[in-house]
Amino acid sequence: MVQQHYQAYKNNSVNTASPGELTLMLYNGCLKFIKYAKKGIEQGDIQLKNTNIQKAQNIINELMVTLDQGAPIAKEMLPLYDYVNHCLIQANIKNDLESLMEANRVVEEFRDTWKEVLKQTRTQQYTQGAKA
Structure with missing residues (x-):
């Protein structure tokens, strides 16, 4: 029952999110999958690693396609997304924790920057709305 309510909440939050909020959700999802992949590498769980790296790659590919x-x-973001994808591939092929953590670092930077952009945009909208 709780799981159903949570799923309905998740679906509703995705369906009502702005494009900016959706991008933030994608970054957060990518970081979550990288974290699970890291656990897979550390535990020698190839399936866990592979599945989650592929999910992270799917998100990066989606971000590239929708850019x-x-x-x-x-022009600056596309090569960085490509770099993250390359790091994820290397991490998957070679069980390379260093490449995985490099992908994590870059995606975290994207996420933190995007979060700040959203905050500034909301502040501007609120300030402009208050003046009207």
Whole structure:
């Protein structure tokens, strides 16, 4: 019963999230899967590692595909996403914890920067709304 309510809440939060919030959810999901993959490498659980690295790669691929190519920042972000994907591949093929942690570091930077952008955007919207 609790699981059903939680799933309904999760579905509702995704369905009502702004594009910016969805991007933040993707970054957080990617970090969660990297954490599980790390556990898989540390425990010698190849299935856990492989499954979660693939999930993290799927998120990075989604971020690459949905990147607004017209935005000036896209030219800088695309190679970084590609780099993260490369690190994830290396981590999966070689059970390389260092590559996995490098991917984690870059995604954390993206997430933290994106969180700050969302906070500033909300503050601006709130301030502009209060003036109207």
